[in-house]
Structures are given as structure tokens and as C-alpha cells.
Amino acid sequence: MNNIKxxxxxxxxxxxxxxxxxxxxxxxxxxxxxxxxSSLKNSNITTISFDLPCHGEDENRGIFRVEKCQEYLAxxxxxxxxxxxxxxxxxxxxxxxxxxxxxLSSSNDKFKNIILRSPAIDMPxxxxxxxxxxxxxxxxxxxxxxGYGRELFIDNQFISSLSLPKFDSKxxxxxxxxxxxxxxxxxxxxxxxYFEKYFxxxxxxxxxxxxxxxxxxxGEKEKIVxxxxxxxx
Numbered sequence: 395m396n397n398i399k400x401x402x403x404x405x406x407x408x409x410x411x412x413x414x415x416x417x418x419x420x421x422x423x424x425x426x427x428x429x430x431x432s433s434l435k436n437s438n439i440t441t442i443s444f445d446l447p448c449h450g451e452d453e454n455r456g457i458f459r460v461e462k463c464q465e466y467l468a469x470x471x472x473x474x475x476x477x478x479x480x481x482x483x484x485x486x487x488x489x490x491x492x493x494x495x496x497x498l499s500s501s502n503d504k505f506k507n508i509i510l511r512s513p514a515i516d517m518p519x520x521x522x523x524x525x526x527x528x529x530x531x532x533x534x535x536x537x538x539x540x541g542y543g544r545e546l547f548i549d550n551q552f553i554s555s556l557s558l559p560k561f562d563s564k565x566x567x568x569x570x571x572x573x574x575x576x577x578x579x580x581x582x583x584x585x586x587x588y589f590e591k592y593f594x595x596x597x598x599x600x601x602x603x604x605x606x607x608x609x610x611x612x613g614e615k616e617k618i619v620x621x622x623x624x625x626x627x
Contacts, residue, residue, distance in 0.1 A: 398466055399451035400444035403431030409438035410506065411474055412483045412626070415467070415490030416443065418514070418524070419542045421450030426511070426609070429619050430485060439483070439626060444470050446490070448546055457537050458548050460555045463493050471503065481506040483626060488514045488579075488607070495559035498567065507625050511572040511618065512580050512607055515588050517556045520579055521548070561592040569597040570625050572618060574605025 401422045412434065414427045422443040431441035445452045447462040474482065483506050486494040491513035498508075514520050525531070530538050537547040561567070569589065573582060589597045600621050605614050 397452075398444050398469060400442060400470070401431075403435050403441040405435060405438050405440040407438050408440040408478060408480055410440075410481050410483060410626070411478065412439050412441045412485055413470065413474065414441060414443040415484070415486040415494055416446065416449070417488030417490050417512075419449070419540070419544060419546055420487070420490075421445050423450065424487070426487070426615055426618055427485070429615055430622050433619050433623065434626075437627075440480075442470070442474065446493075449544075453541075454545055456547075458546055458552055460493070460496075460552065464497060467493060467497055483507040483509070485509045485511070485622060486513070487511040489517065491515075492517050492559065499559045499561050507570065508568065509570045509572065509622055509625055512574060512577055513571060513585060514580065515558065515585050516581065518553070518558075519581075521553060521556060523579060558588075563592055563594070565592070567593060567596060569593050570621075571597060571599045572602070572621060573599055574602045574607065574609060574614075576603075576605060577607045579607045 399422065414430070416422060416424045416427065422445045424443070427443045434441050444466065447466055448455050448458045484494055488511070491510040492515060495513070524540055528538070528540055533550050533553065537549040539545060539547050571589065573580065573585065575582060602609065602614060602617070604611055609615060609618060
């Protein structure tokens with residue numbers, strides 16, 4: 395996959411693929427992705443995760459760009475399809491879910507199951523909240539680091555490239571959503587209206603009453619794994 399850094403949980407006999415996208419300031423070593431991949435190794439589903447641009451092993455590679463993320467995603471999917479005709483499932487978290495929805499809205503690709511964890515649909519608003527957390531009101535002259543301890547630089551070009559993914563309301567796509575009701579970044583009501591508008595009757599939301607954006611409470615990670623496996627099988 396060229397310079398893209400990825401991780402594979404190889405099944406003994408691959409009949410399906412689960413492609414995982416991490417979130418903003420995350421990486422392919424996500425503990426949730428690791429738990430899912432490890433739990434599927436003895437099944438017929440091979441799990442693949444990869445670092446988005448400027449994340450993980452790709453850190454320190456310039457200014458973060460949405461366009462580059464889309465290039466990485468398209469390249470990974472192309473590479474997977476060149477090696478197997480197995481159906482592809484998606485598990486995408488937060489900003490990764492935002493990226494995937496944009497890809498899906500402009501692609502003819504078919505996916506067997508789509509699972510979005512805390513999807514950051516309204517990224518234009520969410521990135522402003524993250525900037526506020528870092529004490530930044532605006533970006534005027536130079537990029538700022540929003541990496542939560544890592545180097546992840548964004549600028550006005552990144553912000554201006556953010557938009558809501560949009561679909562034809564007559565589409566036939568089925569979406570599964572995992573969402574914490576105490577998510578400090580995601581507006582649950584906004585997301586509910588979004589999925590009702592574009593996927594009404596073809597989406598299901600699995601709510602975690604006590605979960606925030608990172609699902610750190612005891613047993614929440616295990617519950618996510620259980621939900622994913624129930625959807626896949």
C-alpha cells in the first residue's frame with residue numbers, strides 16, 4: 395500500500411474483510427480496533443486498520459488534509475480489492491466515520507456491513523469545539539497543533555474543506571451506529587436528525603447510556619466488540 399502503514403489481523407481462511415478507520419488524533423493501534431481484530435482472528439474475517447495521514451507512523455508528515463485522507467482510503471480499498479473478492483465490512487470511528495461517509499456518498503462501492511462508532515458528522519462544528527479545548531479561537535497566520543500530545547497540525551484550508559456528507563434520501567444503504575449518550579463532542583440529536591434524513595428506516599443506533607466519546611467505562615469496549623460481532627455474524 396505504498397507508504398500507508400497498516401495492521402492486519404489475519405484470519406485462517408478469509409471469507410470477509412473488516413476495514414477499520416480510526417478517529418482524529420488516533421491511529422491504527424486503537425484499543426477498540428485491536429479488541430475487535432483479536433476477537434475475529436479465529437473466524438473467517440480478516441481485520442485491517444491503517445494510519446490516516448499525519449497519524450501514527452505517518453506523524454510529522456506536514457499539514458493534515460482531508461483530501462489526503464480520502465486518497466489513503468481509496469488506495470487501501472483498491473489494494474484490498476486487488477488481492478481478494480471477499481465482501482468488505484466497515485468499522486469507522488468519529489472522524490474516520492466522517493471520512494468514510496464522504497467516500498460512500500460519491501462512490502459506487504458496495505459494503506456488506508457498515509458500523510460507525512460515534513460518527514463525527516458535523517465536523518465543521520466539532521473542530522471548533524476541539525480548537526476551543528486547546529484555547530484557540532481562530533487560525534490566522536500559521537497552523538496549530540491539535541494532536542492531544544501528538545503532532546497533528548491543521549490550518550484554515552483544513553477547516554474550509556470540512557462539509558456535511560450528503561446522500562440521496564432514496565439510497566438503499568444500511569447503517570449501524572454505536573453512540574454514547576454522554577459524548578462530549580458529538581451532538582446526538584444532530585446525528586439522529588441526519589440519519590433520519592438520509593437513512594430513515596435503514597439505520598440502527600446502539601446507545602450506551604453512560605459512555606462519552608472514548609468509551610472508557612468498564613465493560614464498554616467489550617460491549618462494542620459484542621455488537622460488532624453480532625452485526626457481522
